[in-house]
Amino acid sequence: GIQVEQSPPDLILQEGANSTLRCNFSDSVNNLQWFHQNPWGQLINLFYIPSGTKQNGRLSATTVATERYSLLYISSSQTTDSGVYFCAVLKTSYDKVIFGPGTSLSVIP
Amino acid sequence: DAGVIQSPRHEVTEMGQEVTLRCKPISGHDYLFWYRQTMMRGLELLIYFNNNVPIDDSGMPEDRFSAKMPNASFSTLKIQPSEPRDSAVYFCASSWGLSNQPQHFGDGTRLSIL
Numbered sequence: 001g002i003q004v005e006q007s008p009p010d011l012i013l014q015e016g017a018n019s020t021l022r023c024n025f026s027d028s029v030n031n032l033q034w035f036h037q038n039p040w041g042q043l044i045n046l047f048y049i050p051s052g053t054k055q056n057g058r059l060s061a062t063t064v065a066t067e068r069y070s071l072l073y074i075s076s077s078q079t080t081d082s083g084v085y086f087c088a089v090l091k092t093s094y095d096k097v098i099f100g101p102g103t104s105l106s107v108i109p
Numbered sequence: 110d111a112g113v114i115q116s117p118r119h120e121v122t123e124m125g126q127e128v129t130l131r132c133k134p135i136s137g138h139d140y141l142f143w144y145r146q147t148m149m150r151g152l153e154l155l156i157y158f159n160n161n162v163p164i165d166d167s168g169m170p171e172d173r174f175s176a177k178m179p180n181a182s183f184s185t186l187k188i189q190p191s192e193p194r195d196s197a198v199y200f201c202a203s204s205w206g207l208s209n210q211p212q213h214f215g216d217g218t219r220l221s222i223l
Contacts, residue, residue, distance in 0.1 A: 030208040041198060041217055048211035086152065092208045095165060097142070099152040 002027045004089055004100035012106045013077050021072040021103045023087035031090035032063050034072050037102070038083045046072070046085075077107045111135070113215035115201050121221045127189040130218045133182055134203030142212060143176055143186050144200040152200070158184065159207070191222045 003026040013019055023032070034046040047054050047061040049070065054061055058077075063070040074081055084102040114133040122128060134141045142157040156166040161178045169176070173192070178184040188195055198219050202212040 031211075033211050035214075041219070043200065043214040043217070045211055045213060050209075088152075088212075090208055095207065096154050096168075097212065101151055 001096075002029065002089060002091055002098050004087065004098050006085075006087060006100040006103050008103060009101065010104045010106075012108065015077060015079060015107055015109050017077050017107075018073070018075045019077060019105070021074070021085050021105075023070040023072070023089075023100055025068050025070075025087075025089050027091060028065065028068070029089040030092045031097070032070055033088045034061055034070070035086045035088065036081075036083050037086065043086075074105075077105075079107045079109055081105060082107050113201055113203050113213055115199075115215035115218050117218060118216065119219045119221075121223065122191060123223050124192055125190045127187065128191045128195075128220060128222075130186040130199050130201075130220070132184045132186070132201030132215060134184070134201070135213055136182065138203035138205050138213075139181075140204045140207055140212075141178060141184050142202040142204075143184070144202065144214075146198045146200060146217070155186070193222045196220055196222045
């Protein structure tokens with residue numbers, strides 16, 4: 001099956017700082033999503049991004065499918081950005097979504 | 110539009126009892142997924158349905174777990190009998206298509222088996 005790695009595992013930021021989260025995967029994929037799990041446990045869909053770059057406010061994501069990685073950028077971080085960020089990939093031939101272990105982000109005022 | 114709706118949000122019960130978790134997918138979505146999240150194993154897929162038909166249940170941990178989707182707007186995940194190691198957060202998700210559309214998650218059911 002596909003292996004999904006995320007780095008860093010933990011990150012502490014001062015409010016207002018920028019950060020980059022990385023997701024590496026071991027095989028070509030058809031589907032990649034970034035999720036934010038907030039402190040209440042809800043999984044919030046951030047990006048559906050099997051390739052290319054997308055932006056949504058202070059967040060943006062880039063997936064380089066040929067090199068098997070994706071990056072999530074958070075600019076001007078806020079305390080509400082705290083939580084765990086997951087990437088999840090799917091390869092059609094496996095027909096299963098595989099989640100990475102997540103990056104735990106704490107933004108302190 | 111309403112998102113994926115799960116119930117109950119929290120469930121606390123004693124071991125040996127039957128537990129039923131419920132999910133209403135987003136209208137029009139043809140795929141429905143059940144996931145379990147634990148500290149040890151992270152998020153793992155249990156089973157998924159396409160057009161109400163179970164496609165892959167290889168993630169279902171044991172025969173104590175069963176899932177049904179009697180119609181396009183409702184699915185259940187049942188555990189009988191429940192055990193303390195089943196304590197976890199159970200998520201339901203739905204999507205329109207499998208590989209080229211995002212999955213949308215419900216708020217989850219936090220299950221505690223005493």
